Amino acid sequence: MEFSFIHISDIHIGRAFSSINNYAFDEKVKNIYNNATEKAFNRFIDFSLSAQPDFILISGDTFDNIEQDFKSKLILKEGLKKLEKNGIKVYLICGNHDPVNAYNKNTFDFDENSLIKIIGINSERYSDFTVTDKDNNKIAVIHALSYTENHMSENPLKYFSTIKEDEKDTFHIGLLHCDIENSDNSQYAPCKADELRNFNYNYWALGHIHIPIKKDNNIFYSGTLQGRNPKETGIHGFRFIKVNNNIIIENKFIPSDIIRFEDMEINLSDTKDITSSYSDISDKLNNFILNETNSLCELFLIRLKLKGNIEFYDEINDEYYKTITEKIKDIFSSKIYISDINNETNPKIDENILKNDDGISGEIYRTADNENINEAFNKAQADFSNIISYCKFTDEEYSQFKTELYEEIKKSLINLANNVYFNENKEDIVYE
Template identity: 25%
Template sequence: MKFIHAADIHLDSPLNGLSAYPDAPADQLRSATRDAFTVLVDRAIDEAVDFMVIAGDLYDGSWRDYNTGIFFCKEMGRLKRVGIPVYVLFGNHDAESEMTKKLELPDNVHTFGASKPQTFKNDALGVALHGQSFKQRDIVANLVTGYPPPITGYFNIGVLHTALEGYATHASYAPCTIDELQAKGYQYWALGHVHEFEQWTGAATIVFPGNLQGRNVRERGQRGAVLVSVDEAGAVEVERIFIDVLRWEHLTVDAADCENLEEVVRKIGQGLETLLDTDGEVPRAARITVTGKTKAHGELFGLEAQLRHEVLAQIAGIGNERLWLEKVRIETQPIVDAAKLHERNDAFTDLQAILNEAATDVNFNEELRAVLAPFAAKTPLDLQSLVPLIEQIRKGDLRELIDDIAPGLLAHLAQAE
């Protein structure tokens, strides 16, 4: 038999990080999660799978309107017409307490209850699926302990939305351990909640398929689901299938061998073209970070805006229909050691001494905060949470800002001289 295991679809969740840019693919951003789900259903039909499992976070909280539910029903109707059942478990984002709107689903869709573990049996396939949906968002109890024992003679699948233990980047919902899952006696665990692909083998095959579509630059690289094949002896084979319709990438460019801005831009352009060597038909949204000790550091200092426009020009040459820019960051370092500059006995050395003292100069910090505070106050709240420097300005702690800027300023002046 074959089945598809997916999770963390987050239907109609917005993609963040591009919408403010004039060249952003607005239509693709709005429909990316839906488009990816349609591709998933296409793949299920093409593979003629026996069933599909969705292990939580099908939705992204309560629908803004009924269109989200209507879209899901339409896609489930496509599977119903070819005889493919779907087993859905609700996680923290689509828990009973989170959903204020509901629609009657096609009868090929089976949803796990939230009050206690529930088992669905498919006698024709000899498969038993065990699962429990979330009743409220913050389930902190170990749900595995309540799951029933395996049914003898059946291929037993446990469906669970969980952080396991040790995934600090994900809220610790329904925590459990790999050993507990293996000890349950099931043959396969279809997990959800963690957005990265993970697989463990043993008495049971345990899989996080990752999320279906990356929604921001923190969810980089190929995204999708898994196609699981089980032979007559019960051996399990897991194949990743990539479903994403827009992919986020983080391109790190080492500028150590670059002499100036022009060479940095050229190297970035080469890196962007390389991104499209794999799955070139999938559009990319890229964050670019320029690193390394480089002679170009002084010229790059304070030129994030110019570098961004240079990169946009490179992207325009490659093709805006396949590649968009999320952000450019400059994290280079000067080749000239600031400590050696201290040996000079001139005004340049005096400036370095002033900058060294500036971070702890109370009066200077107050004056600088007074200048920057109005700009910080006008910054949108969602941006403030993404840029720690804004919060530092609000609190009046500018030491990190000064420490970051001083080396670049000195390198820029030294190069200009």
């Protein structure tokens, strides 16, 4: 027997975007922000209507708050109703952001014939129940637990029941909002992956962690539907799972995000001057966006981390941030914004100063001469001779490998000397 379901979590309807630098705000962007959650939610609804899964699991934190505005309630209620109208069952548990009392009884009191079930509102706080398909065949057993308060410091698994003898041939799912393998004193239903495995369920549909995580073939965090701050980097969406004879035959991640956050590190050590830094940064962003041509994202917010020992260190200031942000916005017609810039560069120190320094930086710099590297290289070669022989280098390849490695070592030693010198002499360096 074949069936399919969707696992989605942490929709956080009503949650605002946060920690975004002012440079990344203008009318166009504000519009995208304001509609992103609703739009991402609608992508999930549209996907569901076309994929027609037998049921949908929502693993908590559907609302961002216990109290919601009218619009947030409407988004959820209308979405759920659309799914129900199309014969799709929905099972929703409550998380720490939306414990059971977040669901107003008048709005969310679905009767027992409804295809929508909010665990803790339309059932007990913990429930085991059987799911049937449209032809009334038993397809799965779901074990689900909701939060009744905005925290749960006890291990949630004490509520869960083991598989009954006469239900061994059914597909079992755990639906839970929890904190796995974090500290034991987590306030958000702490438990361990091994404890989940002990239940021998076929799939754990987890919520709480906003980054999608595959713990193993049976334990998944689907992640949040749409990242809301620069910490929630990378792709976001939900999962679509197909099961045949109790075996998962398909488990796909479906992207739904409208805005994507990314961190990007740029080393400007080899960049000549401030003007070429603009093109070096935009080249790197261009490579990034080329990999995203199939993405449905409308906006990429990039947090830049500038690194390296650079010539134009004293020109990296607020004015520079503004200019680079404007330039990137123009070059990528407002599809890429710099959301923040972390400056982790050091000034480039004149090599003659390093060479003649009588402190530790001079010591390191002088190690970078060929004789010393040669000694280090020979030692490494002896230590790693097994690995090197695995590589089956030709003579030419080996000599190229050696040259590149030499260059790398030399460069890192000079950079290290540079950084040590800078940190020791910071106060005394005067810029003109």
